[in-house]
Amino acid sequence: MKYSTILSSLLLVPALAAALQAGEIKVSYPRENQPLPLVSRTFIFGTVSPATAPFFINGERVRPHTNGGFIAYLPVNPGEFSFNCELREGATGYATTFLARKVRIGPAAQNGAETPRPALELVSPSSDLELSQGDYLNVHAAGEPGREVSFSLGSVVEDEKMVEIPAGSGRYYGSYRVREGDRGRGLKLTARFGGVLRHSGRSSREVKVDILDKFTLVEISTDSVNLRSAEDGGYVLFLSSGVKLASDGRAGGMRRVWLTPSEHAWVEESKVSAVGRGAAPRTKTGSIRLKAQGAGSSALVTVYEKVPYSVEHEGDTLRLKLYYTRLHTNWVVYDSSDTLVGKVDMRQGAGYAELNFRLARELWGYNVAYGPRGLQVDLKGPPAMSLKWPKPLEGLKVALDPGHSRFYKCRDNARVPMKDFTYDAMPEGCWLDGAVGPMATFEVDVNLALADKLRARLSQLGAAVYMTRSGEENVELTDRPRLAVENGGDVFISLHNNAIADGEDPFGSPRGFSVYHYHPHSFSLARSVHRSFLSGIKLPDEGLRFGDYHVARMTQMPSILIEHAHMIMPEQEELLNTPAFQEKLAGAVAAGLLDFAGAPPQPTAKAAPGKKREKR
Structure with missing residues (x-):
């Protein structure tokens, strides 16, 4: 090769390097330094450009959707963890690009020297209790393994033996059933070693126990309160301010409510106020x-x-x-x-x-x-609807609820408008209201776009439509059913798009649409809308479901919640951003509502009169 040719080639190298464009990697979730639960695998999603370049996260190949959106489900380790993203140079004319997204898996490590652990400490109960005859006091203590341990409760229980389970674990358990004649207020619960080491246990707070001989009478102090079947059970009673209750137990911030000798419920202690002690109201x-x-x-x-x-x-x-x-x-x-x-x-x-x-x-x-x-x-009873085309839903008022609001939710119930901070610059202690997709599409915006299209469809069909929100305003979850009732709604439809919990496998089952109801009188509406989605929406069916959601629990009208698609799946996010697909979703909901209302099929247009076609 001639010297001039070699020199020309060498001179081209810097020019070629300069010609390579930088690729782009954006991670929508998780956010930088976001704390995640203690899981062995979790998902990460975002977008890359170009979509055709080889893309890897922590060495594993990830294949983006055609628009560059990606989602991956990867192993993680406890503590500080990094998703190392690499968009490699290929035959695309782009240079290799790197991005590290740092997160924390599991609880944060404690700073400074570890606090010395006492030889024995109470684990549970961790808060004050109220007990009645027949209740069990269950005590859990932790300390040096292989010891004799007992607990005491004031003058009622003295040195009740505890059992180490499993042996050598240092975890000790004991229980005592409250007997007839046991009495006491403010009884101090303690645990200690037996034998020579009689060291009292210590807990993060002093635990005191009241043994009741009468009910604690409480009154609901907020506008609306739901009582549960157990401390962590489902809702069974829906009551209003001023209702009086007889409580015969208290634990973990919850009060047990005595209803009948065989029926109890639980209510949050913060939702009631004590008004005395005595017999149950009559x-x-x-x-x-x-x-x-x-x-x-x-x-x-x-x-x-x-x-x-x-x-x-x-x-x-x-x-x-x-x-x-x-x-x-x-x-x-x-x-x-x-x-x-x-x-x-x-x-x-x-x-x-x-x-x-x-x-x-x-x-x-x-x-x-x-x-x-x-x-x-x-x-x-059912509202009087015309059920005649072209306005079959005339006489029906539909309350549409575009889920979530364009406000970040923050600690202490604070709200911050999204317009004041970008998603990446969200204030500390705040989180997004609703889901986000790989292309940084916000669920709150898609829900509103769907509601606008559905409102137009239903209006054409003769329905009067009320929307719980129409733009940037903040509407609290608890206000949405109330607004629907106050504005004379006959049907309530809450519009959402789905996501999944941290650690869940996005590819573990088909992801698509689902329709939820709660009360029996809402089931027919949910079934009609779900059937319409089955026939008209080509996404996986996640089923017609019972769902214990606040907006679905309202009793005043048939109420449903729709998850149209999964925001976090790149191909579905792309569809949700398409006006044509939004119209298709709105059409499916409208068709389901027509079926529920009992509207007849839309008559077909008659052909205009004309000459008979001549035979050939």
Whole structure:
């Protein structure tokens, strides 16, 4: 090769290097230095450019979607951890690009010297307790293995032996069942070694126990409170301010509520205020008066105290159970123009009165709440819809709920507008309201876009549409059902798009759409919408589901929550950003609502008259 040729080639090397463009890697989730739970694997997603360049994270090949969006499910280690992303130079004209996304897996390490651990400490209970006869006091202590350990409770229990399980673990367990005649307030719980080492246990706070001989009487102090079947159980009662409850136990920030000898519930202690000690409240029923209210019925049940109640809708019956109540109703006054309630029958249970409203027609929704004259039971019948094209939904008011708000949620219930900080610069102690996708698409924005398109469709069909939010405003979750009721909604539809929990495998099962309901009178709407998605949306079906969501628990109207797609899956995020697919989703929801309403099929347009076609 000639010298001039070699020199020309050498001179081209810097120019070629300069010609290589830098690729781009953006990680949407997790955020920099984000704490994640203690898991062995988790997902990371974002976008790369160019999408065709070889892409690796921690040495594992990741294949982006055609638009550059990617999601990967990778092994992680406890503590400070780094996802090392590498977009390699290929035949694309791009230089190799690197990005390290640092996170923390599991609890943060303690700074400074480790606090010396006492020889013996109480693990649980970790907070003050109230117990009644028959309750078990369960004690867990930790300390030096292989010792004799016992616990004491004031003057009631002295040196009750504990058992090390498993042997040599240093974990000691003991229990005591409260007996008849046990009494005491502020009893101190302690644990100690036996034998020569009689070292008292220490806990992060002093634990005291009250053994009750009377109920603690409490009153609901907030507008709306849900009682659970257990400390971590599902919701069973939905009550309002002023309802009186008899509590016979307390643990972990929850109060146990005595309803009948065989029935208990649990309520957050912060939602009630103590009003004294004594016997459970007692009341009786008086007259019941029914009155037609439009397509529905209203019943005023006379009671003389605000006692807890449960409501159950099954078939053609709405069952109302009034606790602490004796049945003493001498009159049931019917309204001859009432076409919804056919009959009211009653029975006395052990510590409760049961009222059964037998329905002559379909129940569309209901509301039970105390008023100035007693317990008001409002039952709603189906609204009068035209069911005639081109406006089959005329007469129906639909409340659309675009899920989430464009505000970051922060500690101490603070809210910060998203417009004030980019997602990457979110203030410390704040988090996103809703999901984000690989291309940094925010669920809150997609939900609103879907709601706008669905509103247009439903309006064309004759429905009146109310939206819980229409833009940048902050609407709290608890306000959404209330706004729907206050604005006269007949149907409530909450619009969302899905994500999964940290550590869950995004490829472990098909990801697509799902439809949720809670109360029986919402099931038909959920089923109709789900069937419409099955026939019209070509995404995996994650099923028609019962879902214990706040917005689905409202009783006043059929209420459903729709997860249209999965934001975190790149190909579905791309679809959700497409106006045509948004229109398809809106069409599927509208078709499901038409089916639920019982609208006839849309008549086909008749062909314009013309000449007969000549035979050839």
